[in-house]
Amino acid sequence: AQSVTQLGSHVSVSEGALVLLRCNYSSSVPPYLFWYVQYPNQGLQLLLKYTTGATLVKGINGFEAEFKKSETSFHLTKPSAHMSDAAEYFCAVSGGNNRLAFGKGNQVVVIP
Amino acid sequence: DTAVSQTPKYLVTQMGNDKSIKCEQNLGHDTMYWYKQDSKKFLKIMFSYNNKELIINETVPNRFSPKSPDKAHLNLHINSLELGDSAVYFCASSQGQATYEQYFGPGTRLTVT
Numbered sequence: 727a728q729s730v731t732q733l734g735s736h737v738s739v740s741e742g743a744l745v746l747l748r749c750n751y752s753s754s755v756p757p758y759l760f761w762y763v764q765y766p767n768q769g770l771q772l773l774l775k776y777t778t779g780a781t782l783v784k785g786i787n788g789f790e791a792e793f794k795k796s797e798t799s800f801h802l803t804k805p806s807a808h809m810s811d812a813a814e815y816f817c818a819v820s821g822g823n824n825r826l827a828f829g830k831g832n833q834v835v836v837i838p
Numbered sequence: 839d840t841a842v843s844q845t846p847k848y849l850v851t852q853m854g855n856d857k858s859i860k861c862e863q864n865l866g867h868d869t870m871y872w873y874k875q876d877s878k879k880f881l882k883i884m885f886s887y888n889n890k891e892l893i894i895n896e897t898v899p900n901r902f903s904p905k906s907p908d909k910a911h912l913n914l915h916i917n918s919l920e921l922g923d924s925a926v927y928f929c930a931s932s933q934g935q936a937t938y939e940q941y942f943g944p945g946t947r948l949t950v951t
Contacts, residue, residue, distance in 0.1 A: 760939060764879075769842070769928055769942035814879055824893055824935040828881040 728753040728821030732829035739811075740837045745804040747832045749791075749817030752798065758820040759800040761791055764831075765813045773815075776800060787811070812836045841865050842943035844929050850949045851919055859914045859946045861929030869893075870912040871930040871940065872904060881928070887912055888935060919950045 731750045739745050751757055758777050762770040774785025781793040787810075791802045800817060817829040842863045851857055863870065871894075872884040886894035887906040901917045912929060929943040 762942075767945075769944045770881075770930075770940075771942070772939050775939055816881065824886065824888075825883060826940060831879045831881075833879075 728819045728827045730829035736833045738835045739807045745807045747802040749800045751819040753821040760818040762816045763813050844943040856917045861912045863931040867931040867933045869932045873928040875926040924950045
């Protein structure tokens with residue numbers, strides 16, 4: 727079965743600084759990878775996804791992620807944090823068994 | 839137009855009661871899911887239906903019973919509610935199965951007292 731590891735449940739970042747959220751996955755088949763964002767009291771919204779092809783994936787709100795097979799990673803970055811980026815971020819992997827496995831999430835706090 | 843909608847948004851009830859949560863999607867998707875998000879924000883899949891057929895049935899107490907009357911609707915009925923059932927329940931849908939992105943509803947916050 728596939729799995730995802732997201733370290734550091736809480737991530738604090740200054741406004742204007744780089745946002746970096748780490749995601750490492752495990753999958754026995756070529757994975758499909760996703761990042762979702764959850765704002766307070768809302769459902770999950772897809773930020774970006776990797777299926778096949780280009781390993782650098784651009785998403786909404788200025789986020790991007792790079793698939794690195796050798797490192798089994800799919801880290802999420804944004805060059806300059808904005809106050810509106812404060813939310814919970816989830817990495818997820820699909821490994822061919824009709825399931826998405828989610829990581830435990832990162833709570834991002836943006837410091838003015 | 840809301841893509842995936844759930845009702846109710848909040849549900850407060852007492853232990854032992856029976857309650858239902860309804861989900862509807864207008865995206866034309868063929869697969870729908872129920873997830874449970876606990877107080878630590880961990881998301882766990884409970885059930886999935888593809889074209890009204892149950893394809894995922896995780897280790898969930900049999901007090902939970904999903905029903906999909908058609909591809910656009912997926913309901914969750916919970917019997918004999920317990921304190922541990924308190925959580926946020928999310929419905930999601932996708933076109934095809936988990937290799938495709940899932941679209942989530944706003945969630946139903948269930949509180950059992």
